[in-house]
Amino acid sequence: MGTSNVVARTGNEAMAEAMRQIDPDVVAAYPITPATEVVQIFAGFVADGLVKTEFVPVESEHSAMSACIGASAAGGRTMTGTSSQGLALMAEMLYIASGLRLPIVLADVNRALSSPINIHCDHSDTMMVKESGWVQIFSENAQEAYDNMVQAVKIAETSKLPVVVTTDGFIISHGMERIEILPDEDVKKFVGEYKPENYLLNIEKPITVGALDLTDYYFEHKRQQIEALKDSKSVVISVGKDFEAKTGRGYGFFEKYKLDDAEYAIVAMGSTAGTSKVVIDDLRAKGLKVGLLKPRLFRPFPKDEIAQALKDLKAIAVMDRSDSMNGNEGPLCLEIKAALYDKGLNKILINYIYGLGGREIKIDDIEKVYGDLADALKGKKIDKVNYLGVRE
């Protein structure tokens, strides 16, 4: 492998750069804030002849995903990008992409869902489609967004499942960071050539895609899909290991930050994990044993591994940047609770719904969460679900 280039890139630029290096056969996309730049910058690469990609500008996100499905079924390496309402409009087709086992890669820049209308970050868009059968990977920063996009292609094609890679809208998508970018030839070598087993343009081996599947076969096909999603866990690990061998940047199901000897910890996804690390360093300097678990893979949810990583903690705060609208916990907290229950771990577990519609989450807020955990350990009663940063 050649030497990495250190560059300054926003999250959107980093994702577009990964797409340029991957040079997919087809990108079909429709613009939406804050993800517009991902495909806008990529469209520039197409116009400048830097990639061989067929760029399909469509009239909606539903059509974007439909075109991606057609292109992928035809045998092309296919990518797209969207956000919020765009992902919601794609929802119907997302299920079709995963059911047909098409390895499409989607860059989703997390943004709140309407209503009320809002363009800023929360995770409600990705959470809305968490049951759609896509592998879901969250990124903390622009470096991870770039690295995850490169890995997503291999994860998707090996497991024959579509993969969505997320960044936090504006916070990461529009924030400029120092990142390391691989040489083009290294990315090309890493993702390799896409050789699908069955595809529509193979006239030597005709196939039917998307046939009617009633009471006698639907269940078997869904069972297959469920198994493929379970199996994708080992693919995520092996692709992460390959990537680490080439870049020195390791990726697994989650990142543990000062967690192993921690007494209490936060579980947080996306950019908030970065803010938490700053707070952890400050609190550690004061002698407090605090840590962080940052899930990277949200679908499939690595339940046993996460329970194992949390088993020695005395108290846990789960940070949810969206609400599940079940009248109780947020979606991440539900997963964590289920994981702990199955291991017989009954712990102090406090849920914080935070950052909806881009509401800032600051160092003070995270400090308060660690403070609550410390109080809870001393016997103070803390609400099971809290709304952090909302005006009362």
Place this chain on the structure above:
Amino acid sequence: MATKKPVKPGWKELPEGDLIIGGGTAKEFKTGDWRSKRPVLIPEKCISCLTCWIYCPDSAVIVKDGKVVGFDYDHCKGCGICAHECPVKGKAINMISEREAKKEGKV
């Protein structure tokens, strides 16, 4: 005597992604069992112009040696386009109700 039903493949044996491998498989999926009307050929009137064969949306007009010989009732949906498009005066294709056909023992 009851015949044993063929065992359908389990989930591990099926091609992934709801694919059907191989071409021309629509032939094996018989879709013509819910017609309300069926076309019946009147051979003495038919001039084998093949207009019905061109128009049939289900490729259910059977042609042998350049002549229309009948219909594939496993795939015909009874839409009546063949009879409507037949250019012969008085029509060489009759649409009759399935009930009528069954009464006459044509099933």
